[in-house]
Amino acid sequence: MIRTACRYILIILLSTLSSLYLFEYFLVYSAKNIEQNKAKIFEEENGKKYESRSKIVVFNELKKKNPKLTSTLVPKHFAISSKQKVIPLGGLSKSKTLHCNENGYFSIFESDRYGFNNPDNEWDNEEIEFFLVGDSFTIGECVNRPYDFGSVLRKLSKKSVLNLGYSSNGPMLQFAALKEYLDENVNNILWFYFEDNDLQDLNDTMNSKILNSYLDNKEFSQSLRSKQKEIDIIVEKTVKEHLKYFQSREEKKKKNQILRFIRLDKTKDKLKVLLNNNNKKEKFNKEVFLKFKKILEHSKILAEKNNTELYFIYLPSYQRFSKFGFDGDLNQRDELISMVKSLDIKIIDVFTEIEKKEIDYKSLFPFGSYGHYNIKGYDEISKIIYDKTLNK
Structure with a gap:
């Protein structure tokens, strides 16, 4: 027995x-x-070789030709650190910056005087038509200039545009960017909201003492414009630490290919994603929503005081169109839009506009699959935004 x-x-x-x-x-x-x-x-399609190498390998090769090359680093990294005395909102200033690869090549941009993805002379213009705040989609993840939102809007309007988007920036960091860098010469603020993870990014940074100071004290400022040398030192040091970590991981990856198979690494990664998605399906609590409402209220007050029009741009994810894999943020679309409307903030709902125009959603994403937008995606959505702002 x-x-x-x-x-x-x-x-x-x-x-x-x-x-x-x-x-x-x-x-x-x-x-x-x-x-x-x-x-x-x-x-x-391009007659060029597809880039399959990892970022650290490409970085090391390009670094030999350009010793000043740097890499992007998310400001959220600093926001969630309790030890941080200054929270940079951009990257290393005036530097060739290696970004990411979703379209078969690594995107690279030359950062401006404050570390953002703009031609530096945009800051010298007497009038700014569009002032962008948002996350990786706003910065133009994985495409080169002139194909990001800022560049396309610059071309369409034939006017000046400042893009202060950065990867993983949630509402707390977006408001901080407004407080630090918004000038009186701005006509329109474009607040980009990405439905897949902005509430999560907000949740991650809600306890930042520095970021909360922007909300609790209308006079508060980190005076970041005057601290760019200090910011560059902080960012450069942290980028080096991160690159060192990825270099070590790359070396281990090469050595341990068989071990990774034995450990079932890909299976475990897949399970982690599924578990995270299940956890995300729970709606964010009222505290997160109320915090977001407070941030938007303060943003509207700031815009009105500045005599600037504020637009809330609702960006859809691949899952929204494919109707697969909805998580917590996606399931709260109606509630969120209702909240924005209650504040009398103008909304540009990109998802609805794409459906009206009957655009094939797969054509907007890298190789027709999940990711950030591709060149066509940024172009089509920029046209939607520009047309909507013309018809105020």
Whole structure:
């Protein structure tokens, strides 16, 4: 009886283990197949070699030709650190900055005097038509200038545009950017809201003492414009630390390919994503929503005081169109839009506009799949935003 039970347990264990390794092999094979398909599409359309190398490998190669090359680093990193005395809102100033790869190449931009993705002379214009705040979509994740929102709006309006977006910036950091860098010469503020993770970014930074000071004290400022040398020192040091970490990870990755398969790394990563999505399906609590409402209230007051029009740009994610994998932010669309309307803030709902125009949503994303927008995506959405602001 005991032997039979042990035999069954052993069979179950072996079957489970075999299934897990078959699934791991499937994930490894699928990832390679997807990359090969992307490479084929990219090379056929562009006549250039598809970039499959990791960021750290590309960075090290480019660094040999340009010793001053730097990399992007999310300001949220500083916001969630209790030890931080200054929270930079941009990257390293006036530097060639390696960004990311979703379209078959690594995007690179020359940062302006405050570390943002703008031609530096934009700050010298007497009048600014559009002042952008937002996250990775706003900065123009994984496309080069002149294909990001700021550049396309600059071309459409033939006027000056300042883009203060940065990766992982949530509402707390966006408001801080307004307080620090908004001038009286701005005609329109474009507040970009990305439905997939902005509430999560807000939740992550809600306890920042410095960021809360912007809300609690209308006179508060970090005086970041006058601290760019200090900011550059902080950012450069942190970027080096992060690159060192990724270099170490890259070396381990090369050495441990077989070990990674034995450890079922891809299977575990997939499970983590599923678990995180399940956790996100719970609605964010009232505290997060009330904080967001307070931030938008203060932003509206700041805009009115500045005689500037404020627009709330609702950016849809790939999941919104594909109707797959909705998480907590996505499920709160109606509640959020209702809240913005209650504040009498103008809304440009990009999702609705794309559906009205019957644009193929897959054509807006890298290789028709999940990610940030591609060149066409940034272009089409910029046109929607520009047309809507013309018809105030």
